[in-house]
Amino acid sequence: MSEIENGLSKNKANYASLSPLSFLERTRKTFPNQIAIEYKDYKLTYQQAGERCEALAELVRNKNYADGSTIAVMLPNIPVMWECHFGIPMATFVLNAINTRLDSLTVQFILEHGESKMFIFDSEYSQIVEKAVENLKNPPLLIEYVDKISGNQRSSFAKKINCLDYETELEKFVGFKFDHVLPTDEWNSIALNYTSGTTGNPKGVVYHHRGAYLNAIGNTLTWDLSMHPKYLWTLPMFHCNGWCFPWTITERAGTHVCLRQPAGELIVEAFQKHNITHLCGAPIVMQMVADYLLQNKISLKSKIKMMTAGAPPPEAVLSKMETCGIEVIHVYGLTEIYGPAVVCAWHPEWSQYDSSEQARLKARQGVVYSVQENMKIIDPETKKEVPKDGISLGEVFIRGNITMKGYLKNKKATDEAFEDGWFHTGDLGVWYDDGYIQLKDRSKDIIISGGENISSIEVEDAIYKHPDVIAVAVVAKEDEKWGETPCAFVELSEGSSIGENELIDHCKSLLAGFKVPRYFNFVDLPKTSTGKIQKFKLREQAKLI
Structure with missing residues (x-):
């Protein structure tokens, strides 16, 4: 600070920490009667939802854990999962949202590594939870949530150990005065x-309040998101905290429409019942939605916007979505950068191109979010x-600013990821003269055949163009002559009779x-709960072919 700025220091009047907690505080004061949550026929206003978040904060804080302690949750996309995104950090604790499709050993590792003090779980996952905690040296306090709206009941595990019930415990703190x-x-x-x-074991990625605040704002800027959207929760909230969309x-005083289990039919039903305006999801979710709409000849009453990331969206799927009246925005990100941090920012003149060219352009990952600083593509050999x-x-x-603090208890991995002052994504791509990037593969997914690099994404995109293909994944298979050769796993639409020869000719x-x-192998592809195809499983299968 220069001498002329003496006396111009930070103080409570001119500085406040950036935190997404501010969003709920403002919205519940400004729009107290706006519907915050819809789940089937269950609704909460922002005033009601805010009171539940405060009660949760008091419930957790009442246990006298040290500030910054980890509180784990294992919940589907239901209202309680949303309130955990506010109630837990409101109590000065760290939210650890665990993937609901993990096995018990991985959940056990996460609980132990993150040193969770409390574990709030849905009764549907009680068998996984029971196995996960049985050998923990310092097991967390368990609280079971029973989703009665979906007809669920208290689990036998909860009864056996006399586990605390979420709603019973929350009720004890409803109405307590809570200072923001x-x-x-x-x-x-x-x-x-x-x-x-x-x-190996998963790495714990740590987010800070500043990054969460900024990426939440970045989503609004990127999507040009107006006030009071109706947002459908198809993207799991445990995945990068739902890309910061909770x-x-x-902040937009929108309505969170919860969906416990995403499927094509259920998503379309929600479109119609709740007048959805926005949703997020992987390309496989787009495929499910488009197929259901087209096969059942359903026309949407109004335009819907969808943000997609994960695998690069195939041009054929983007074209289908356009036909269905769903406007797709393509983003790119990783857990380490709070979910989406790169967007295919659309140029107005591109709308004049034919649908095929538009899809090609939209398949590029693009440029950094306004709230992210910079991006580049580096030759791994020349640097x-x-x-x-x-x-x-x-x-x-x-x-x-929307890059993680680092990996919990893993300085070596953190230092490697941040070498030379940049986060190394491990993704391979190309750079265009307009500054837009396009991913070609994860570094581990490139197929090297006879010394030539083959992008599995390029091959997948070609196969996707066949109208009978629902999903596809291409992995490397060892080959005596070429070193590696592409091996395709294909999921076909119902009733399709195409075979290997037809797809070879198509390619x-x-x-x-x-x-x-x-x-070519015709299978039901293994997928994560976020819709990503699990290529590591397919690589193992390829070894047996």
């Missing part, structure tokens, strides 16, 4: 999210930026010969 307090430091942790752990939609020619392959590096019409898979 921001974190003393916006760098304080707000959430702990674990990576997928496809090789906080984004609350220099690759040419912006749309061909030269390199690793995507990102830096800025030959779109790809260079060496990129055409030598093996």
